[in-house]
Amino acid sequence: MSLDLVLGFTQALALTMSVAFVTYVLFIVVPYLRRKPAPLGDPASLEWHFFVPCRDEEAVIGDTIRYLRGTFPIAHVWVIDDDSDDRTAGVVRTLKRNGGVRDTHIHLVQRQRPYARTGKGNALNDAYRTLKLWMGRRADTDRAIIVVVDADGRPAPNCLEVCAAAHLFGNPRIGAVQVDVRMINAGLRQPGVSLWRRTFGAALVRMQDLEFRTAIAAIQMSRGATGTISMGGNGQFTRLSALDSIAGRTGSPWRGSLLEDFELGVHLLTAGWHTGFSLDTHVNQEALYSLRRFLAQRTRWGQGTMQCMRYLRRIWDSEHLTTLGAAEMMYYLAQPWMQLLGTLIYPIPMALMAYRFAVSPAEVVAWFFDGAWILFTVYGAFGLLPFVLWGPVYRARCVPVSFWKSIAYGFGYALYIYTFYITSWRALIRLVRGNNGWTKTRRNTERRVVTADV
């Protein structure tokens, strides 16, 4: 195969992938910028159950329970203790005792090894089965809404009103709703670390906030048109009857992949349920300051997406999904694979150019200054534009920073996205090695405990 052929092929493939991505981004950004708030609903028309999976969350779970009970008095809070080594369960029991006046809206689901620590999905399934027993057979499962919240999650005070709206759970065909996710520590610097780490950590947190509130939110909104809104791990609202319909004989609506939230969405959509998304409310979570932890988290997500590729046939076979919807889900599932392909394809033209430069430098220099620099500028702009534009979008819809700062955020976001090329390879390596288990991502306040022999 000649060099010209390799160059032509890789250039065309790179062009196609870039153009596809730019076109996709332009299609999703417009509805996002045009959106308007929707009418609210009556939360009393439904029954709300917060599921809070916990493992060693003693430091945060007390405040979370107090927040949930104080902000949503009509809701039940189900804390799932995944056999914590710390006092997580003790904190829950203390709050449940409530100084002698028992709080009947706080529930503790305790799991024990060897049946505990087998994944978030299994923990949620345990809570689901416990809730079913607690509610009894005659319960109105269409009215019951399960809300999955992280141990440090803070759903916005209006989230029940928003989710009870006519276009969301007011519509009986809606089986699940995902709300916007925001980073509670955006703009806050990590204390007790060096200036460099503080600055880098703050930038990383800002990028996570920008990503969730602009790009991911816009993708979710566009999925409203394709009928494929997916679920996230935090701020996930699901109708109990929808969970029942996919729970199977084992009573397990959540499955075993590392991306159990996306997997839940696939099962609901292919079972004929509709899903919704709202930017009118949100859930706050803590973003990661540490690059190491961030890369570990994203590797897990990438591996989870790769695992979910097994649903491709199910998605395309489903009569409930349109071809556009199935194509959208396939595009999403193909992302980590396309990133792998991109790391192989994109450098080839550059490598060939470097080779030509080594062979005849004068010719390449003349070619570059004769006009090829324009090509580089055009392709560079197309490579950066789909990422940089989210900076000004973030400024317009989320945080009012100066224009130039928003541009800097955009360039930062482009750099941030490049980490996915690393995490996709790490995910592939784990997948090939059969490393499908995973420990939870440690929170910012958690430190690694190191023991040494003496």
Place this chain on the structure above:
Amino acid sequence: MTLAVRRTAFPSRVTVVVLLAVAAGLVFAHRLYRTAEISLSGAILSVISSYGVDVIPDRQTVYFGLGSDTPLGLRMTPECTSAFLVLPLIVVGAVMIALRPRIQSRVLFALGVAALAVVIVNQFRVLTLVGLVQWLGVDTGYYWGHTLLGSMVSVFGGAAALVAFVWLATRK
């Protein structure tokens, strides 16, 4: 008496194999495709140009402006051909048909339209280049026509072809 004729769809597996064979053909027989592409350019140019046009198929090159002050030869290289822009569409189309056979005819139609759009865009790029060379002279015309305008035509044409493909292949 009525005669019921059952409409049988063409087996999707055969379609998928044919599409993948076409995709492989575009890679291994790209020279043939480029020859056809440059011959088409030559045919169009000979119709619209008042100067001489000549195609050398073996070198995938078209000479135009023969007899004028700005004669030039353009070679359809692997980097310039539309073959490799059509190829990803064919592969995606084959995957879609393999996964949902009932959309076969819709995907084939979308593929035809998108592939035609890509071919037309590439012809338009060649014609633009020829026009600019004749208007601005060889150096300046080729510089702007090949480097900037050609790339922009490829990018926007490619985007239009992709949108057309997705829209036609996925509409209800």
